Amino acid sequence: MDLASHRFMSYFEPEQAAHLCQIAILESCDEETLVFEEGETADCLYLVLSGEVEFSKRLENNQYQTIAVAKADAYFGELGVLDGEPRSARAVAVAGSTFAKIDREELIKTLQSAKGSAVLEMFSFIIQKLRDTTDQYVGQFVHKQKMVLVGEMVSTIIHDFKSPFTGIKLSSEMLKEMHPDEESQEWCELIQLQVQRMLGMAEEVLEFSRGHSVLHKKPVNLIQTLQQFEKLNRVYFQAAKVDMVIRVTEVIVEADENKILRVLQNLVGNAVEAFGGRGGLVEIAVTQSEEWAEISIYDNGPGIPEEIKEKLFEPFVTYGKRTGTGLGTAIAKSIVDAHKGEITYESEEQKGTTFYIRLPKIMALAEQV
Structure with a gap:
């Protein structure tokens, strides 16, 4: 101006x-x-x-x-x-x-x-700014206290759950030894994967409450990541009457695979909840550009309510849910940010929502030299 x-x-x-x-x-x-x-x-x-x-x-x-x-x-x-x-x-x-x-x-x-009016105008502006600053400070203080409570709660959950999770894991290993048939082996492996996944999810919430995301990066083929995601959620999707379509090209990224699975789970889980038991379609596509692996997650649900669009990636933002903490999209963004990536979305009422995730690719050796 x-x-x-x-x-x-x-x-x-x-x-x-x-x-x-x-x-x-x-x-x-x-x-x-x-x-x-x-x-x-x-x-x-x-x-x-x-x-x-x-x-x-x-x-x-x-x-x-x-x-x-x-x-x-x-x-x-x-x-x-x-x-x-x-x-x-x-x-x-x-x-x-x-x-x-x-x-x-x-x-x-x-x-x-x-003139005196100039001083009054300036005085009025100062008062409004002080009010806004106070409101923001109080909001940040309340947020900090909430995160402390979340951290304490999750620490207790992790501690209390380790013993029963160990029992579940040992039981599934015994069942694998007792039933060598392929179907039993597959179900027992799924049980163990889900137990590890639950502990990992709790650890990620704990990391988020502390303000940082710890990454264990390695080269990750997104085809294998999506196959793992589909395997872990197959029963869940069937029960929720959700059709899952995955279209992926071979792209290698340097990432923490468990964290990327967490991002997918949070975003797709929100979509499934938005279907309200009526079922729906979720499409995950992976493409690539020169520098980025690009993941799009589309659902044909009711769309994101206008009331929360501007604050969707902030903690404790939720709308119309009976359960949930409102941390899902905030955790997803923190993980993508930690990978030096980007996350955005488009949503239209009654037509659906698409999230776009960009992660840095691992460039070919010849390109790096």
Whole structure:
């Protein structure tokens, strides 16, 4: 946007606004840029013209917690300019952002000669921003407390389940020895795989609650991964009256196969639940581009409700379910992000949903040299 049309300029008389535009210094960010650090001297007011600026507070472990975001037509740094105190947070502009800087002394002079309405407008903006920041902080605090509770609960579950899971595994091994026929062997192997899978799912929720995903990467052929996924869910799909169609080309990715199975399970499981027992169609296709393996997961269900579309990948977001934690899509995204991949979706009411997952391919040796 043009500097003269920024909301801050509308507070002043034309001559004052023109003066501020004249003395303002424009800056553009081709990459992520530190605007100022927490504790620095407040020497300028900043007007965001495009992009956005994130504000964060330093935590004890030398990490940063985001507390607010300023987008185009907003401004920031006004508290330090007005009271002369150091910056209360860190400000970082995302790549592609543009903002204007107005020197503190010049701004104070202009404010001193401005009409009272300019001060009231500025005061109103500050109050609203403080309200928004408080709401965001409270939301983050509640989220953190929820994740702590989830972590404690899952730790208890893992501890309590290890003993019965060991019993189930030993029992299935004994049955394999007692019944060497092919069908019994296959069912016993499935029992053992499902037990390992349940423990793995619990571990992944625990990792997510701690804010990181531990990967054990190796070359993975997605054909074999999809075959394993279909085998693990064959009975589940039959009971839910779901037709599963898998179309896959041979693509090798460097990934944690168990984690990729978890992503598939979360997304397909959501689709099956959305069918509401009426059955439906799920299609999984794997294609590739020069650098990416691309997985699409389509279902012909009712689509994702408008109420949760914008927050679909956030934790504890759910709609119309009697069960579930609302962590499925959030965990899926965290796993894809940990693989340096991308996940997006398209959804239309009563026509279905398609998730798109992109994972980096393992390039041929000749291409790597």
